[in-house]
Amino acid sequence: MPYEIVMPRLGWNMEEGTLVEWLKQDGETVRQGEMVCTIEGDKAAAEIESFETGILKIPDASPPPGQTVPVGTLLGFVVAEHETETFDPNADLGHDGPGESVAALPGPGAGPGRDPTGRAPDNSRDTVPTGRVPDNSRDTVPTAGAAIAIGTLHEQDVPAISPRARRAAETAGIDWRLLKGSGRSGRIVERDVLEAATDESDGKAAVQGDMRQVIARRMAEAHRTTAPVTLHTEADVTALSSFFKDEFRPSWYDLMAGIAAVALAEHPVMNASWRDGVVLNDGIHIGIAVDTEGGVIAPVIRDVPGKSLQEISAESKRLVRAARDGCLTLDQIEGGTFTLTNLGMFGVDAFTPIIHHPQCAIIGLGRAAPRVVVVDESSGETGIRRMMALSLTFDHRIVDGAPAARFLRRVRQLAEDPESVFVDGK
Amino acid sequence: MTERTFTEAAREALSDAMDADPTIFVVGEGAGERGGNFETTAGLYEKHGPVRLCDTPICERGFIGMCTGAAMTGTRPVVDFMFTDFILDGLGELINQTSKMQYMSNGRLKMPMVLRGCIGIGHSAATHHSGSYYPLFVHIPGFRVALPSNPADAKGLFATALRSEDPVFFMEHRHLLNLKGPVPEGEHRVPFGQAAVAREGTDATVVALTVMVHHALQIAEELSSEGISLEIIDPRTVAPLDTETILESVRKTGRLLIVDETFMPCGIGAEISAHVTEHGFDELDAPIKRLNGAHVPTPYSPSLEQAVIPDRTSIEQAVRELLAE
Numbered sequence: 001m002p003y004e005i006v007m008p009r010l011g012w013n014m015e016e017g018t019l020v021e022w023l024k025q026d027g028e029t030v031r032q033g034e035m036v037c038t039i040e041g042d043k044a045a046a047e048i049e050s051f052e053t054g055i056l057k058i059p060d061a062s063p064p065p066g067q068t069v070p071v072g073t074l075l076g077f078v079v080a081e082h083e084t085e086t087f088d089p090n091a092d093l094g095h096d097g098p099g100e101s102v103a104a105l106p107g108p109g110a111g112p113g114r115d116p117t118g119r120a121p122d123n124s125r126d127t128v129p130t131g132r133v134p135d136n137s138r139d140t141v142p143t144a145g146a147a148i149a150i151g152t153l154h155e156q157d158v159p160a161i162s163p164r165a166r167r168a169a170e171t172a173g174i175d176w177r178l179l180k181g182s183g184r185s186g187r188i189v190e191r192d193v194l195e196a197a198t199d200e201s202d203g204k205a206a207v208q209g210d211m212r213q214v215i216a217r218r219m220a221e222a223h224r225t226t227a228p229v230t231l232h233t234e235a236d237v238t239a240l241s242s243f244f245k246d247e248f249r250p251s252w253y254d255l256m257a258g259i260a261a262v263a264l265a266e267h268p269v270m271n272a273s274w275r276d277g278v279v280l281n282d283g284i285h286i287g288i289a290v291d292t293e294g295g296v297i298a299p300v301i302r303d304v305p306g307k308s309l310q311e312i313s314a315e316s317k318r319l320v321r322a323a324r325d326g327c328l329t330l331d332q333i334e335g336g337t338f339t340l341t342n343l344g345m346f347g348v349d350a351f352t353p354i355i356h357h358p359q360c361a362i363i364g365l366g367r368a369a370p371r372v373v374v375v376d377e378s379s380g381e382t383g384i385r386r387m388m389a390l391s392l393t394f395d396h397r398i399v400d401g402a403p404a405a406r407f408l409r410r411v412r413q414l415a416e417d418p419e420s421v422f423v424d425g426k
Numbered sequence: 427m428t429e430r431t432f433t434e435a436a437r438e439a440l441s442d443a444m445d446a447d448p449t450i451f452v453v454g455e456g457a458g459e460r461g462g463n464f465e466t467t468a469g470l471y472e473k474h475g476p477v478r479l480c481d482t483p484i485c486e487r488g489f490i491g492m493c494t495g496a497a498m499t500g501t502r503p504v505v506d507f508m509f510t511d512f513i514l515d516g517l518g519e520l521i522n523q524t525s526k527m528q529y530m531s532n533g534r535l536k537m538p539m540v541l542r543g544c545i546g547i548g549h550s551a552a553t554h555h556s557g558s559y560y561p562l563f564v565h566i567p568g569f570r571v572a573l574p575s576n577p578a579d580a581k582g583l584f585a586t587a588l589r590s591e592d593p594v595f596f597m598e599h600r601h602l603l604n605l606k607g608p609v610p611e612g613e614h615r616v617p618f619g620q621a622a623v624a625r626e627g628t629d630a631t632v633v634a635l636t637v638m639v640h641h642a643l644q645i646a647e648e649l650s651s652e653g654i655s656l657e658i659i660d661p662r663t664v665a666p667l668d669t670e671t672i673l674e675s676v677r678k679t680g681r682l683l684i685v686d687e688t689f690m691p692c693g694i695g696a697e698i699s700a701h702v703t704e705h706g707f708d709e710l711d712a713p714i715k716r717l718n719g720a721h722v723p724t725p726y727s728p729s730l731e732q733a734v735i736p737d738r739t740s741i742e743q744a745v746r747e748l749l750a751e
Contacts, residue, residue, distance in 0.1 A: 164680045166709040183712065183751050190711045263577055 001078040002087055003052040009071045010041035011334045013358075017041045018068045019075060026058040030078050033180035037075065037246060044330045044419040049178070056079040059089035130157055161188040162261035172197040185197045213271060215295045222357035226274070227396035230352040231408050235415040237368050240387045243309075243418065252365055253288045254313040256340055259414040259421050260363060261304035264338055269399050275360045278398050288316055290323040297323050298356055300336040309422050344368060350389035362400045363411065364391035390415070427608040432466055432598065435577035435609045439503065439584035440467070442613075444474060447502065451478040451590065452488050453603060454506030463508040464544060464603055469699045489494040490516030490541075494524045502588065507543035510597055511557040524593050525568035536591040537568075540584075546599040546637060547592045547687060548723050556724040556731075558688045563595050564697070565663045566651040568595040570618055575639040577607040579662055582616030589615070599636040619666035625677070627657035630681035630748055633672055633698055634658060638685040638736060644741045656745065664694050673706045680711030683748050687735050690718035712751030 007017045024030050035047040042320040050056075054217075057077040063069045079087045084342040084358045159181050165188045169176040172193060179196050181188035191323060243250055261284050264271040273279050284305055287298035299319035301312055303397070344367035353364040366389030375383040390411060394404040414421050430438065444450045452467055456479035461468035471479040482489045486507070493503035507513050518553070520541075527537050545558040563569045570592050574580040580598070587594040624639055625646050634642040639660045646656035657675050661668055676682050682702060684695035695716035702714060720734035736744075 160713045162680075163708045169706045187751070189751070 002048070002057070002079045002083065002089075002212060003054065004074060005036060005048065005050070005076045005078065007069055007071050007073045007075060008046075008048065009376075010039065010044060010046055011330055014041045014071060014113070016068050016070045018047060019065050021065050021077075022056075022058070023047065023163070024056045026056060026076075028056050030054060030056045036078070041330075042218075044328070044333070046330070049180075050078050052078045054080045055084050057084075057087065057089040061090070070191075134332050143159050159186055159188050162190065165190045165193045168193040168197075193328050212259070212295055216358060219354055222355050226355050226357060228355055228393050229396050229401060230391055230393040231401075231403070231405055232350050232389055232391050233408055234387050234389050235412040236373070237384050237388045237415055240415055240418045241368065241386050246309075248310050250309055250313040251316065252342055252344065252368070253340055254309060254316050255422075256363065256365060256411075256415070256416070257286045257288065257301055257304050257312055258309055259411060259418070260340065261337060262414055262421050263407055263410045264340060266307060266410060267403065269403065270361050270394065270407045272360045272398055273337065274360070274395060274398055275358055281337040283334050284336065285337050287339040287359075289321065289339060289341035290320050292323050292326065296324065297328065297333060298331045298339050299323050299328055300334070300343075303337070338362070342363065344388065350391050353391060353393045355393055355395055359395075361392060361394040361404070361407075363408075364393070365389075366391065370387075388415070428611055429606055430577045430581075430609040432574070432580045432602045432605045434578045435581035435607075436574075436596075436598065437466060437468065437608070439581045439588065439614075439739075441470060441473075443585065443588040444470065445480065447588075449501040450504060451480060451496075451501065452478045452504045452506055453493055454484055455482055455484060455508065457481060457506040458657055462506060464598075464600075466506055466542070478542045481718075486515035487519055490519045490524070493539055494519060494527065496535070497524075497537050497593075498527060498535045499695075500536075502538045502540075502590070504540045504542065507541065509551075509555050509557070510543035510559055510595075510733060511554050513541060513543060513595075514557075514559065517562075520569075520593075521566055525566050527536045528568065528592070537593045538591050539661075540587045540590075540596055541593065542584075542596040542598065544603070545597045545601045547583055547719065547731060548559050548599055548601055550726060550728050550731060551724075552726040554725040558597070560595065560664060561688055561693045561697075564667075564694065565692070568592065569665055570663065572596050572618065572663045573636050574598070574616075574662065575602065575624075575636050575660050577605065577609045577636075578614070579622070581609050582614045583618075583662065585613070585615045586618055588734075590618075597636075601637045602625045606660055616662065618663045619668050620662065621668035621671040622660045622662055623671065624658040624660045625656065626681070627655035629655045629679060630683060630745060631657045631659060631672070631675040631679045631684045632685060632741075632745065633695075634660060634685040635664070635694060636687070638687060638741070641736070641738050641741050644683055645738055649742070649745065654745070654749065661694075667697065667701075667713070668696075669701045669705070673702060673709070676702055676706050677709045680709060681748050681751070682710070683715045683717060685717045685736055685741055685744070687719045689721050690716055691721060693718060712748060715744055715748045715751075717741060 018040045018392050019039050023036045024036050030050045032038055032051060032053045034050055037048050038049045039048055062075050063073060064414050077089050110288055152346045158177055161176050165177060168190050174193055174196050176188055176193060179188050179347045182192050183189040225423050240255055243255055264284050268280050271281050271284055273281060283303055285300045285302045286304050287300045289296050289298045302314050304312060319332060321330065334354065336359060338359055339362040341353045341362060342365040343351055347367055350366045351364050355362050368386050368388040370384050371387045372382055373385045389406065391410045392404060456463050457467050458476055458479040459471050461471060463615065467479055490505060493505050496503050522535060527535050536651065547556040560571050560573065563571050572583040572587055572588060572594060574583045582595055587596050625643055627646065632642045639658065642658045646658055650658060657679055659672055659675055684698050686694050695718060699714040699716065717736045719741060721733060725731050727746065
């Protein structure tokens with residue numbers, strides 16, 4: 001039974017991908033666990049691993065390297081050696097070509113993995129189309145990781161793993177089924193897990209490729225499909241500024257992420273996404289826009305409400321560094337539910353940020369500058385306060401102006417009373 | 427510290443104990459005037475006389491029964507078997523009476539009896555003089571089993587055996603009898619159930635018994651030049667068995683090899699392996715490996731004899747196989 005290699009879905013939003021290059025040539029022997037080709041998705045590239053041993057057969061209709069094709073497009077086959085005589089890759093392609101595969105594809109927000117209530121499925125796992133093989137029970141793979149396994153996992157394809165290695169994988173949060181074992185008969189042992197963990201932290205699943213293209217497409221898509229409205233307000237951040245004295249030096253992003261998380265929990269619709277309808281998200285994962293050489297990218301601080309300010313700060317520092325080094329993993333850029341962006345350091349007072357589609361809203365942080373303001377209207381008392389403009393752009397399809405304004409007012413209140421958010425500066 | 431042979435060190439413990447405790451006496455074939463077949467009692471007959479250094483006829487079952495009775499009445503018999511093989515002639519007494527007497531008397535009677543003898547293959551002593559059999563005694567409740575691997579432990583474990591209220595098997599590998607090493611002077615006791623980490627390492631744990639400790643240490647030294655780091659554990663007593671030290675080592679290394687000259691089925695390796703699997707499953711990065719003597723009667727021919735016991739070559743091979751798992 002030939003094993004099909006198709007364009008995988010590397011992330012929830014990925015509609016199409018590019019075959020960057022074949023790492024094996026047509027007719028070459030491929031071993032189980034070896035990488036066969038490199039795929040570039042929305043913002044990340046990944047090497048694709050074969051789960052079978054056999055001969056690589058690339059049909060004539062397979063997309064040439066560099067061409068962008070829809071997710072699910074057949075790229076090639078791995079054929080068992082004894083089947084190579086009788087197998088014709090081009091004959092097979094006839095009834096299972098890209099056109100048909102695409103038609104059967106689950107788009108984001110429609111298809112398997114989505115339940116009838118319209119609630120979002122768990123974003124941490126994604127469904128990969130496998131062509132004709134209707135084995136839905138096993139054909140899920142994580143959206144991120146050094147190696148993306150595709151195709152149908154048969155029982156014998158799940159590698160053996162030592163108890164110690166399994167525990168190490170759980171601790172490191174690594175899906176060991178994607179690893180290649182170096183023990184006897186391919187058993188995964190502890191060192192394989194530890195090496196994979198090191199690779200991940202080194203950023204092997206690096207963000208590569210033409211980021212400009214990706215940014216252009218996403219920005220245009222957001223502009224075309226959303227109904228953006230921007231509200232401005234000004235917050236007195238004098239008290240909040242004092243947090244910069246903390247020894248772990250939180251940034252504006254860290255402080256505002258903590259504040260936004262509280263407000264988002266109270267206004268869940270602002271934390272929603274649009275997927276052919278309003279989908280409330282379970283977790284609050286806040287992206288932070290980072291300016292890099294390649295362009296802007298928004299890595300995601302996960303589960304912000306569960307983190308202390310210090311943890312948020314540590315996480316955002318890690319993400320910013322990874323973004324600048326160009327080694328963010330898919331895991332780190334996927335799954336955001338809300339975004340912060342900051343142009344204050346350039347002296348920008350206020351602006352109209354673009355929504356990070358399909359999220360509901362984004363807040364732009366303007367510069368925090370000392371201003372003379374009226375402290376007490378009745379006495380006419382004025383004072384010097386540090387003021388910051390907050391620009392909330394929201395998708396009017398998801399939420400109306402008044403609830404969005406209430407959310408922004410709440411953000412301002414919390415920003416002006418940071419002690420209510422960060423108890424004991426945490 | 428003084429340099430002593432294994433036998434000298436054990437004899438020192440016996441001599442000191444006999445000086446301090448008049449209830450201790452030794453029974454065995456040739457244990458008296460002759461000073462023991464392996465010089466285990468040399469010089470003691472002259473000092474303590476024929477009552478406390480008591481020669482016996484060849485009647486193991488008889489003197490085991492006699493000594494069991496003597497221990498019940500409050501003395502401390504030391505039975506010197508020369509060869510452990512002949513303990514087997516008294517198994518009925520040992521298992522049905524000696525091991526059970528404290529239980530049967532609700533603890534009113536003690537059983538302070540030491541049973542000592544040579545073990546081990548390797549002197550063309552053929553199948554009746556090469557046995558070890560200690561797994562048999564580990565299986566029975568009530569016995570203690572000490573397996574010293576060096577002169578210091580021989581003295582320390584024998585001293586502890588001579589103060590035990592339980593029957594103790596003190597087993598001396600023939601290859602070790604003339605082994606020299608530093609021995610603490612004066613009072614020196616090694617508690618039962620306390621393994622020694624003979625060498626620290628990180629890649630794999632090797633539990634080795636008696637003479638195998640020395641082979642394992644040599645292999646560890648040789649393999650260290652390849653960057654392989656072995657941790658060698660010497661349990662020193664197998665009843666009680668210090669499983670915690672073994673588990674602690676496996677927590678570090680994730681890999682375990684047990685090297686024991688005795689037979690594999692139902693042996694010490696099986697016991698350790700089962701214990702580690704039950705209590706340290708998640709620590710294991712590889713299947714536990716055992717290396718034992720062949721499951722056959724010991725041959726007389728030197729070349730065949732060599733073939734049935736683990737040696738440095740087979741230990742090295744087992745270590746490499748374990749690391750490749």
